[in-house]
Amino acid sequence: MSIGILALQGAFREQSEAVLRCGFKTKEVRKPEDLEDIQGLIVPGGESTTIGKLLTDYKLCKPLIKKIKEGMPVFGICAGMVILAEEIAGQDKAWLGLMKIKVVRNAYGRQIESFETDIEIPALGKPPFHAVFIRAPQVEKIGKNVEVMAVFQGRPVMVRQDNLLATSFHPEITKDDRIHRFFLDMVKNFK
Amino acid sequence: MEKGTWTVKKGLAEMLKGGVIMDVTSPEQAVIAEKAGACAVMALERVPADIRAAGGVARMADPVVIEEVMDAVTIPVMAKVRIGHFVEAQILESLGVDYIDESEVLTPADENYHIDKSKFKVPFVCGARNLGEALRRIGEGAAMIRTKGEPGTGNIVEAVRHMRLVMGEIRRLQNMSRDELMACAKEMAAPYELVCKVAETGQLPVVNFAAGGVATPADAALMMQLGADGVFVGSGIFKSENPERRAKAIVDATTHFNDPEMLAKISKNLGEAMPGLEIGTLEQRMQDRGW
Numbered sequence: 001m002s003i004g005i006l007a008l009q010g011a012f013r014e015q016s017e018a019v020l021r022c023g024f025k026t027k028e029v030r031k032p033e034d035l036e037d038i039q040g041l042i043v044p045g046g047e048s049t050t051i052g053k054l055l056t057d058y059k060l061c062k063p064l065i066k067k068i069k070e071g072m073p074v075f076g077i078c079a080g081m082v083i084l085a086e087e088i089a090g091q092d093k094a095w096l097g098l099m100k101i102k103v104v105r106n107a108y109g110r111q112i113e114s115f116e117t118d119i120e121i122p123a124l125g126k127p128p129f130h131a132v133f134i135r136a137p138q139v140e141k142i143g144k145n146v147e148v149m150a151v152f153q154g155r156p157v158m159v160r161q162d163n164l165l166a167t168s169f170h171p172e173i174t175k176d177d178r179i180h181r182f183f184l185d186m187v188k189n190f191k
Numbered sequence: 192m193e194k195g196t197w198t199v200k201k202g203l204a205e206m207l208k209g210g211v212i213m214d215v216t217s218p219e220q221a222v223i224a225e226k227a228g229a230c231a232v233m234a235l236e237r238v239p240a241d242i243r244a245a246g247g248v249a250r251m252a253d254p255v256v257i258e259e260v261m262d263a264v265t266i267p268v269m270a271k272v273r274i275g276h277f278v279e280a281q282i283l284e285s286l287g288v289d290y291i292d293e294s295e296v297l298t299p300a301d302e303n304y305h306i307d308k309s310k311f312k313v314p315f316v317c318g319a320r321n322l323g324e325a326l327r328r329i330g331e332g333a334a335m336i337r338t339k340g341e342p343g344t345g346n347i348v349e350a351v352r353h354m355r356l357v358m359g360e361i362r363r364l365q366n367m368s369r370d371e372l373m374a375c376a377k378e379m380a381a382p383y384e385l386v387c388k389v390a391e392t393g394q395l396p397v398v399n400f401a402a403g404g405v406a407t408p409a410d411a412a413l414m415m416q417l418g419a420d421g422v423f424v425g426s427g428i429f430k431s432e433n434p435e436r437r438a439k440a441i442v443d444a445t446t447h448f449n450d451p452e453m454l455a456k457i458s459k460n461l462g463e464a465m466p467g468l469e470i471g472t473l474e475q476r477m478q479d480r481g482w
Contacts, residue, residue: 010208011205046210047210049265050442112284112312114202134202135289
């Protein structure tokens with residue numbers, strides 16, 4: 001089984017490393033043909049405007065949306081959450097627009113407000129997850145199919161909707177692979 | 192909840208990888224850069240080619256220019272301070288810029304000491320010509336490194352030299368035995384702990400971008416293939432004939448750096464690149480500023 005890593009811009013190498021640590025193969029995705037024979041996809045942290053623009057320019061949106069609607073699991077991290085969201089505050093159009101959430105970009109403030117903290121993720125059990133938030137987005141609104149998996153300061157920071165998973169923070173930075181394993185279980189179960 | 196930690200400073204640079212950071216001198220240029228797919232912008236009063244031409248003392252930009260750029264775009268905004276000028280850095284931190292470049296493009300304020308960057312909450316990027324210089328800056332708290340290259344020349348030769356030196360020295364360290372590393376740290380004038388870490392991991396402890404002379408998509412791809420994590424473009428975009436098209440092409444080339452067919456397509460019809468300068472003819476080698 002091969003997990004696609006969207007490699008247009010951002011911290012995609014760390015995503016590959018995390019997936020490899022969990023015993024799966026990875027494939028970097030830059031063009032539509034790279035989407036063939038992958039069973040899941042990770043959209044990494046980076047700049048969502050850059051990643052979104054390149055997704056559009058290289059004609060990846062349509063085939064990707066098709067695959068996701070057919071059930072392929074996708075995990076969006078920080079910028080990846082913004083890419084998946086149906087609504088982005090202050091922006092006319094969404095990128096993939098598949099997840100029923102409204103996000104606010106850089107919602108905690110500029111870089112000097114970036115932070116790390118422990119959060120509880122009930123689905124992963126103990127101990128708490130050390131979460132790193134870098135110019136992170138916030139989820140402002142959620143649709144009715146969206147399950148909130150973790151909350152920080154009253155706002156959802158980890159959400160799931162069927163085959164879509166998204167976090168505001170960066171699980172790859174702390175090398176705690178529990179969220180990646182959770183996602184890879186989603187991939188296995190879909191298979 | 193902890194802010195301004197090493198992890199979040201280094202982490203932002205990680206998120207910029209595979210991207211292009213563009214020099215801009217106005218909110219209009221910043222918007223062009225963002226639309227072209229820049230992952231961050233560097234707010235300046237003048238691009239390095241103009242600083243070089245103007246001569247005199249180059250300083251931190253007017254905070255108005257920086258604030259206008261910050262208001263115009265949603266991507267991270269960086270700004271430059273003079274080497275050793277920690278008060279300029281305090282000012283930029285208070286403005287809320289996302290990254291500070293302690294840069295040889297500006298006239299140094301201190302010939303002996305760089306800024307103690309570990310004191311700041313805002314992260315710093317610094318230039319380096321070789322591994323020792325990179326590790327000294329990291330030792331002072333820099334959370335990101337870039338090659339110095341030779342700014343404002345549109346000539347890639349110095350950036351290539353610096354990237355090859357850094358990558359070559361990393362490979363050399365990996366083959367050393369433990370007892371050789373202390374002697375090597377002495378010879379490179381680099382912190383011993385960092386030398387050991389590089390020898391063990393085979394990479395710099397922070398992200399390393401290319402800078403100083405990138406003028407074409409092929410230049411960007413060349414630097415990526417030599418091991419850069421991403422690219423800074425200073426004068427190369429807004430001193431060229433068609434900035435919009437060139438900016439987009441350099442972004443595309445940084446993503447598809449390993450795909451010659453794509454690079455051929457990307458390189459077509461970009462108009463004139465910025466005029467280039469031969470390094471031997473320069474009156475001021477900016478890379479020699481700092482140590």
